[in-house]
Amino acid sequence: MSAPLKQDIHAMSNTTALHNAAILRNPKRLHWLHSQWLALAALLMTAALAPQAFAASCTGTSALTLTATQWAMVGIPCVPVGISPIAPANVGNVFLFSNPNMTTANYFNGTNAATATWVLWKRTYTGTGDSYTRMAVTDLVETGGAYWLYTTVNGTYRVNGTATPTPFTTPALAAQASGTNRYTLYANPYATNPLNFSALLFPITVPFIGTINFSTAFATSNPTPVPPQSNSYISPEVSYWNGNTYFTRSLTSSPVATFVPNQAAWIKAQPASAAINNQRITADRP
Amino acid sequence: MDVDSKPAAAAHDAAAPDLSRRRFVTTSSKALYLAPTLILLGSATASAQFGSPPPPPGPP
Numbered sequence: 001m002s003a004p005l006k007q008d009i010h011a012m013s014n015t016t017a018l019h020n021a022a023i024l025r026n027p028k029r030l031h032w033l034h035s036q037w038l039a040l041a042a043l044l045m046t047a048a049l050a051p052q053a054f055a056a057s058c059t060g061t062s063a064l065t066l067t068a069t070q071w072a073m074v075g076i077p078c079v080p081v082g083i084s085p086i087a088p089a090n091v092g093n094v095f096l097f098s099n100p101n102m103t104t105a106n107y108f109n110g111t112n113a114a115t116a117t118w119v120l121w122k123r124t125y126t127g128t129g130d131s132y133t134r135m136a137v138t139d140l141v142e143t144g145g146a147y148w149l150y151t152t153v154n155g156t157y158r159v160n161g162t163a164t165p166t167p168f169t170t171p172a173l174a175a176q177a178s179g180t181n182r183y184t185l186y187a188n189p190y191a192t193n194p195l196n197f198s199a200l201l202f203p204i205t206v207p208f209i210g211t212i213n214f215s216t217a218f219a220t221s222n223p224t225p226v227p228p229q230s231n232s233y234i235s236p237e238v239s240y241w242n243g244n245t246y247f248t249r250s251l252t253s254s255p256v257a258t259f260v261p262n263q264a265a266w267i268k269a270q271p272a273s274a275a276i277n278n279q280r281i282t283a284d285r286p
Numbered sequence: 287m288d289v290d291s292k293p294a295a296a297a298h299d300a301a302a303p304d305l306s307r308r309r310f311v312t313t314s315s316k317a318l319y320l321a322p323t324l325i326l327l328g329s330a331t332a333s334a335q336f337g338s339p340p341p342p343p344g345p346p
Binding site: 069071108110113116119121132134148150152182183185239241246248266268 | 335
């Protein structure tokens with residue numbers, strides 16, 4: 001087959017120009033052309049936005065190193081997404097994205113200890129004696145959730161998801177007057193590092209004793225959330241787990257207490273903090 | 287059986303069955319409960335590592 005001559009190319013170009021002119025003169029064909037352009041634009045926008053919606057901010061956080069046969073306190077610093085955008089954000093799907101060793105089949109279900117490699121526990125706040133609950137592999141993982149993670153293999157932990165709306169308020173947690181209820185496992189709900197302990201807000205109920213008709217005592221409350229340094233009910237110390245034991249940091253001593261994405265730490269109420277009950281901790285994005 | 291009875295026991299060694307470790311495990315009636323016990327202990331240890339996490343820090 002011989003190469004097209006220069007005049008042939010010129011003729012083809014003229015033909016194309018005539019064809020395009022015919023389309024532009026015909027309203028129906030012009031409408032069809034517009035629809036094609038709109039479809040192409042929509043396709044390009046979807047392609048441009050989809051990776052951002054899926055990758056999002058959580059993947060930009062520093063991964064937490066997991067050491068074999070050690071416990072780690074982990075957190076969810078975003079709105080979690082499963083292994084695909086349509087997969088439910090449950091334990092199996094979210095943590096499989098984090099680490100290929102964390103498969104559903106390898107998750108400890110109570111009977112497969114011989115083959116299991118990992119498990120997740122959460123703190124259950126009952127108000128009468130908080131305790132741990134082992135999560136099922138199908139349980140949903142929550143934004144700002146704080147969990148204990150155990151693995152038998154080395155690896156890393158980092159969650160996939162979209163940015164957490166600010167401000168974020170936790171569900172009702174612990175931090176009550178006595179017993180193990182004084183401890184709340186808290187995690188940075190944002191992928192931003194760090195979230196200072198002093199930036200958390202606690203809706204402290206402040207007792208107030210007054211009188212009605214000079215005889216009746218009553219109490220009222222102050223629902224305005226306050227930071228830990230502005231009340232005497234929250235301990236100034238935060239406890240972290242290093243894989244083997246706890247260490248603490250405080251509100252004032254350097255390095256000050258902070259919450260790093262992907263990790264969790266213990267917040268404690270002071271003893272006899274009658275004003276503390278079912279805390280909902282609020283934090284703005286740093 | 288006391289210490290003095292050992293020579294007498296040794297006299298029967300020739301006629302006694304082979305008490306090697308392998309033969310003991312395979313023929314002794316103790317194997318009926320020894321092996322399953324070891325298996326249960328092993329699985330309990332493996333299961334325990336996935337058990338409840340460390341408690342919160344410090345005194346309540």
